[in-house]
Amino acid sequence: xxxxxxxxxxxxxxxxxxxxxxxxxxxxxxxxxxxxxxxxxxxxxxxxxxxxxxxxxxxxxxxxxxxxxxxxxxxxxxxxxxxxxxxxxxxxxxxxxxxxxxxxxxxxxxxxxxxxxxxxxxxxxxxxxxxxxxxxxxxxxxxxxxxxxxxxxxxxxxxxxxxxxxxxxxxxxxxxxxxxxxxxxxxxxxxxxxxxxxxxxxxxxxxxxxxxxxxxxxxxxxxxxxxxxxxxxxxxxxxxxxxxxxxxxxxxxxxxxxxxxxxxxxxxxxxxxxxxxxxxxxxxxxxxxxxxxxxxxxxxxxxxxxxxxxxxxxxxxxxxxxxxxxxxxxxxxxxxxxxxxxxxxxxxxxxxxxxxxxxxxxxxxxxxxxxxxxxxxxxxxxxxxxxxx
Amino acid sequence: xxxxxxxxxxxxxxxxxxxxxxxxxxxxxxxxxxxxxxxxxxxxxxxxxxxxxxxxxxxxxxxxxxxxxxxxxxxxxxxxxxxxxxxxxxxxxxxxxxxxxxxxxxxxxxxxxxxxxxxxxxxxxxxxxxxxxxxxxxxxxxxxxxxxxxxxxxxxxxxxxxxxxxxxxxxxxxxxxxxxxxxxxxxxxxxxxxxxxxxxxxxxxxxxxxxxxxxxxxxxxxxxxxxxxxxxxxxxxxxxxxxxxxxxxxxxxxxxxxxxxxxxxxxxx
Numbered sequence: 001x002x003x004x005x006x007x008x009x010x011x012x013x014x015x016x017x018x019x020x021x022x023x024x025x026x027x028x029x030x031x032x033x034x035x036x037x038x039x040x041x042x043x044x045x046x047x048x049x050x051x052x053x054x055x056x057x058x059x060x061x062x063x064x065x066x067x068x069x070x071x072x073x074x075x076x077x078x079x080x081x082x083x084x085x086x087x088x089x090x091x092x093x094x095x096x097x098x099x100x101x102x103x104x105x106x107x108x109x110x111x112x113x114x115x116x117x118x119x120x121x122x123x124x125x126x127x128x129x130x131x132x133x134x135x136x137x138x139x140x141x142x143x144x145x146x147x148x149x150x151x152x153x154x155x156x157x158x159x160x161x162x163x164x165x166x167x168x169x170x171x172x173x174x175x176x177x178x179x180x181x182x183x184x185x186x187x188x189x190x191x192x193x194x195x196x197x198x199x200x201x202x203x204x205x206x207x208x209x210x211x212x213x214x215x216x217x218x219x220x221x222x223x224x225x226x227x228x229x230x231x232x233x234x235x236x237x238x239x240x241x242x243x244x245x246x247x248x249x250x251x252x253x254x255x256x257x258x259x260x261x262x263x264x265x266x267x268x269x270x271x272x273x274x275x276x277x278x279x280x281x282x283x284x285x286x287x288x289x290x291x292x293x294x295x296x297x298x299x300x301x302x303x304x305x306x307x308x309x310x311x312x313x314x315x316x317x318x319x320x321x322x323x324x325x326x327x328x329x330x331x332x333x334x335x336x337x338x339x340x341x342x343x344x345x346x347x348x349x350x351x352x353x354x355x356x357x358x359x360x361x362x363x364x365x366x367x368x369x370x371x372x373x374x375x376x377x378x379x380x381x382x383x384x385x386x387x388x389x
Numbered sequence: 390x391x392x393x394x395x396x397x398x399x400x401x402x403x404x405x406x407x408x409x410x411x412x413x414x415x416x417x418x419x420x421x422x423x424x425x426x427x428x429x430x431x432x433x434x435x436x437x438x439x440x441x442x443x444x445x446x447x448x449x450x451x452x453x454x455x456x457x458x459x460x461x462x463x464x465x466x467x468x469x470x471x472x473x474x475x476x477x478x479x480x481x482x483x484x485x486x487x488x489x490x491x492x493x494x495x496x497x498x499x500x501x502x503x504x505x506x507x508x509x510x511x512x513x514x515x516x517x518x519x520x521x522x523x524x525x526x527x528x529x530x531x532x533x534x535x536x537x538x539x540x541x542x543x544x545x546x547x548x549x550x551x552x553x554x555x556x557x558x559x560x561x562x563x564x565x566x567x568x569x570x571x572x573x574x575x576x577x578x579x580x581x582x583x584x585x586x587x588x589x590x591x592x593x594x595x596x597x598x599x600x601x602x603x604x605x606x607x608x609x610x611x612x613x614x615x616x617x618x619x620x621x622x623x624x625x626x627x628x629x630x631x632x633x634x635x636x637x638x639x640x641x642x643x644x645x646x647x648x649x650x651x652x653x654x655x656x657x658x
């Protein structure tokens with residue numbers, strides 16, 4: 001596509017100061033309320049970066065500080081070489097796709113998209129707006145008013161209005177929140193495609209963990225004004241650093257246990273009398289009381305007493321609930337100490353589904369276990385999942 | 390039975406609606422009709438015959454056109470001042486947090502809630518004690534009118550402004566518009582319908598006012614005072630001509646606004 005090649009070359013030549021977006025020691029207080037606490041964050045140039053967290057965790061405030069709509073109480077925001085902490089919003093090479101789009105209701109679609117170009121006195125507005133509207137497949141809608149468009153179309157106008165300015169960083173504030181599920185999936189793929197084509201840094205704020213995982217190449221999970229963990233979707237899911245991340249991204253079984261020893265690079269963990277092992281790099285703490293974590297789909301349910309070679313096992317469980325969900329079956333297994341653990345099993349047809357009351361053992365690979373600090377709340381992040389579902 | 394009942398049900402509402410409209414418009418019809426009246430005697434208020442004389446000679450009754458012109462001048466100047474001040478006040482009260490904002494919000498309603506006769510007489514006392522006793526006239530009327538129009542402007546513009554999403558202004562700033570550009574390109578066009586409504590309201594309040602004006606007018610005569618004065622002696626039909634003309638003007642403004650709105654909407658489709 002011609003528009004895309006011109007965009008990338010223009011970014012490279014016109015703005016030699018492009019670079020990483022760096023927030024260092026950023027805090028924001030509203031009166032006595034700390035929205036963001038001492039935040040350090042680096043977003044590499046060209047990344048699709050997601051800030052993920054429940055509502056009220058400070059992610060939108062962080063975004064607004066990058067946009068210049070909010071001034072940090074302490075700390076600095078810089079883009080490449082330039083400190084932009086105190087720069088007015090209209091002086092920053094940053095554009096925003098607002099939640100609920102904030103399209104100008106008195107201007108038509110063409111003028112909405114042309115707004116940024118006109119303010120900067122750019123020539124050939126007509127050609128550029130035309131190309132941008134074509135990119136978001138709204139070429140025929142230039143003369144309409146925002147309220148004559150559907151939600152998905154308005155969303156694309158908001159995207160076009162920001163993208164046409166070729167910002168160094170594009171901020172997206174829950175951009176898909178107002179769309180229905182099917183349209184949201186479609187726009188997720190579309191956004192990812194556009195980001196790959198234009199090569200602009202995207203910072204995407206969302207509370208939807210699935211959205212963050214499908215789109216972003218790096219995710220920072222935020223909670224109560226601080227970043228809990230940062231990494232690729234795989235890293236975060238495979239080895240969560242806190243109970244909040246373990247519960248907010250997918251589901252986890254967290255069992256109270258204690259570390260009792262060490263043998264060939266593995267820590268030996270005592271789980272209510274049973275011994276299991278965990279590789280040392282997968283342990284956030286290496287002694288004393290811990291939370292032992294395991295994802296529900298990593299666990300295999302076997303009939304009681306069956307041998308399983310070399311893995312971890314917890315024996316003496318009873319199936320208390322079976323929910324069939326088509327591709328998989330979700331089991332609840334009551335452990336001898338009373339806790340119920342969740343197990344997902346693919347419906348491959350290799351064996352019959354278990355029934356309530358069956359005695360079972362839980363087996364899994366040591367390399368799938370993770371160990372977290374016992375001082376954290378085992379239920380952190382759980383409620384939020386329930387809210388979104 | 391049920392179909393008849395339904396027919397009555399449906400048309401009863403229409404019938405009552407028409408009656409209410411008739412009730413609302415009857416005085417206006419009388420004014421329009423009387424503007425074409427050729428009265429037999431000076432004190433007659435019955436329709437005695439049709440004539441276009443009143444429309445051809447609207448300024449015939451002594452002092453009528455002077456009074457209308459005084460009312461128009463006062464109305465226009467008061468509208469401009471009250472709308473400008475009131476709009477600024479509305480912005481301050483919606484957009485800024487300051488000490489005494491809640492109190493100001495309350496006090497702004499006081500002039501609307503107080504009886505006009507109280508406002509008028511206390512203003513007169515104020516003017517007289519301020520040494521303006523012998524100089525009541527255009528300027529004192531103007532001051533009084535700005536005073537009572539102001540509350541209405543503030544309330545009208547405030548309603549429009551608080552319904553406006555501040556994110557629109559943030560979006561404009563995000564798209565390289567300075568504070569000045571943001572105001573003129575986004576805020577003002579979006580608040581303008583409210584400002585226009587406030588201005589029209591101010592003008593009609595000012596043009597219409599009798600009680601406060603009468604107390605503070607000195608020897609200046611406005612149109613409502615002229616009507617009141619002539620009602621004691623004779624009623625020149627030209628008063629109805631002025632009344633009808635004002636009504637037509639208002640009608641044209643409203644219809645014109647509605648037509649341009651519809652044309653714009655259909656062009657966008």
